[in-house]
Amino acid sequence: MDTEATARSISVEILIDFEDNGVLDYSRANKLESRDRAEVREYVQNILRRRSYLDFLIDQFSNVKIDEMKSSLKNILRLGVYDMVFMDSTPDYAAINESVEIAKYSLGSRTGDLTNAILRNLQRDIDNLPKPNFEDRTKLVATTFSHPEWLVKRWTNRFGEREAFKLMQANNKRPSYYIRANNLRTKTENFKLRMTKHGIDFEESDWLPGYFKVDSVAPFISKGWLDKGFCQVQDIAAGFAPYLLDPDPSESIYDLCAAPGTKSVLMSDLMNGEGDILAVDISSERLDKLAESALSYHAENIRVRRADATEVELDETDAVLLDAPCTGTGVLSKRADLRWRRDQESLDNAVQLQSELLDSAAEMVKKGGRLVYSTCSLEEEENMEQVMNFLDRHENFEMQSVEGYVPDEVIAHGGLAYQTFPHKHGCDGHFGVLLKRTS
Numbered sequence: 001m002d003t004e005a006t007a008r009s010i011s012v013e014i015l016i017d018f019e020d021n022g023v024l025d026y027s028r029a030n031k032l033e034s035r036d037r038a039e040v041r042e043y044v045q046n047i048l049r050r051r052s053y054l055d056f057l058i059d060q061f062s063n064v065k066i067d068e069m070k071s072s073l074k075n076i077l078r079l080g081v082y083d084m085v086f087m088d089s090t091p092d093y094a095a096i097n098e099s100v101e102i103a104k105y106s107l108g109s110r111t112g113d114l115t116n117a118i119l120r121n122l123q124r125d126i127d128n129l130p131k132p133n134f135e136d137r138t139k140l141v142a143t144t145f146s147h148p149e150w151l152v153k154r155w156t157n158r159f160g161e162r163e164a165f166k167l168m169q170a171n172n173k174r175p176s177y178y179i180r181a182n183n184l185r186t187k188t189e190n191f192k193l194r195m196t197k198h199g200i201d202f203e204e205s206d207w208l209p210g211y212f213k214v215d216s217v218a219p220f221i222s223k224g225w226l227d228k229g230f231c232q233v234q235d236i237a238a239g240f241a242p243y244l245l246d247p248d249p250s251e252s253i254y255d256l257c258a259a260p261g262t263k264s265v266l267m268s269d270l271m272n273g274e275g276d277i278l279a280v281d282i283s284s285e286r287l288d289k290l291a292e293s294a295l296s297y298h299a300e301n302i303r304v305r306r307a308d309a310t311e312v313e314l315d316e317t318d319a320v321l322l323d324a325p326c327t328g329t330g331v332l333s334k335r336a337d338l339r340w341r342r343d344q345e346s347l348d349n350a351v352q353l354q355s356e357l358l359d360s361a362a363e364m365v366k367k368g369g370r371l372v373y374s375t376c377s378l379e380e381e382e383n384m385e386q387v388m389n390f391l392d393r394h395e396n397f398e399m400q401s402v403e404g405y406v407p408d409e410v411i412a413h414g415g416l417a418y419q420t421f422p423h424k425h426g427c428d429g430h431f432g433v434l435l436k437r438t439s
């Protein structure tokens with residue numbers, strides 16, 4: 001685009017790239033000031049969280065159907081409608097003008113006129129917008145809550161409509177963020193004092209030590225505290241797997257799907273930087289980030305190895321963390337794009353890969369050793385069903401109680417797993433079990 005880059009124009013570029021190529025690349029925003037960069041993330045995630053509903057509204061006020069529009073026009077209109085309907089702080093005329101300008105510069109004056117006409121049509125009915133009214137119940141729910149139909153079907157069948165609605169509503173809210181103080185670089189008490197001194201509001205969690213719920217991670221970035229390794233951005237539910245593995249400073253640990261390393265760093269902290277953590281991942285790019293984190297967090301007991309964990313041969317060890325690649329249906333609020341990337345086929349593929357990874361991980365656990373399997377999915381096939389199938393294949397493993405390792409509120413399956421749900425626990429949706437090799 002030729003026009004001067006703004007948070008809105010860059011957001012549109014990112015959304016077009018996502019639609020056309022499946023790539024969500026925020027680096028396009030690097031040329032903007034840091035406040036505008038944060039605004040870009042908000043725009044992109046908020047628009048993706050409401051995409052089906054925005055498309056429904058566009059369809060109501062346009063003669064050209066949304067399915068027939070180029071992705072560039074679609075996303076310019078989504079931005080305009082989002083601004084008009086959801087952003088109280090933006091006057092309608094400003095929202096229309098911005099979208100029209102972006103359309104003119106990138107697509108020509110005729111598309112600018114079309115954008116103007118559609119948005120002005122909507123503006124006339126802004127106080128009485130039409131509601132989705134499809135006869136097909138799944139389509140109606142999917143449009144209202146902007147989730148894909150396959151997921152709506154799964155969740156309404158499994159949880160019932162009311163519960164599924166609450167879950168989808170939670171996915172459509174701006175997420176809360178947790179910051180974890182890194183005791184390899186500071187002390188939790190000092191970190192609290194530091195936050196207070198800088199006027200940062202936080203709520204200390206009583207679920208795990210050193211976790212603070214905050215409105216935004218922006219101050220932690222701008223003050224350089226993440227780069228200096230004082231703290232990590234880590235959802236509290238992501239902390240449960242390392243706490244369940246309970247690594248001891250004398251032990252050797254494998255973290256098999258480790259990158260970008262947030263759990264490796266937490267384990268290093270739990271081990272006071274002693275013992276040994278071998279962080280394995282298939283992606284060199286992501287491992288580079290892990291290696292950088294290990295440096296800045298002073299996590300000196302982490303070694304890095306690029307390998308396919310389904311194939312790599314490693315000696316038996318004390319304990320293995322398998323934080324498996326998954327559909328990520330527990331993190332759809334933070335990663336709104338994921339809902340548009342996943343389908344039944346990707347779920348089946350994830351289940352297959354997890355099962356292979358589990359078989360491989362089992363070979364690496366010494367007799368009496370531990371294996372923690374975790375995901376950020378809500379789907380049973382990736383979670384308890386996956387574990388039950390693993391136990392059928394591996395009679396030398398048994399499940400252990402998770403009680404005492406994680407807070408009571410998140411314990412599921414009669415004490416044998418933890419499972420969080422965004423609408424029930426106010427955090428990301430994570431699952432985990434502790435398995436012990438018995439013979």
Ligand SMILES: C[S@@+](CC[C@H](N)C(=O)[O-])C[C@H]1O[C@@H](n2cnc3c(N)ncnc32)[C@H](O)[C@@H]1O
Pocket residue numbers: 256257258259260261262263264280281282283286307308309310323324325326
């Ligand atoms: C859920 S993410 C891990 C997050 C990480 N544990 C953390 O807490 O920061 C899953 C990781 O699995 C890696 N992965 C996928 N397939 C793999 C394989 N066959 N072997 C090793 N790593 C794999 C991906 O590159 C990705 O980094």
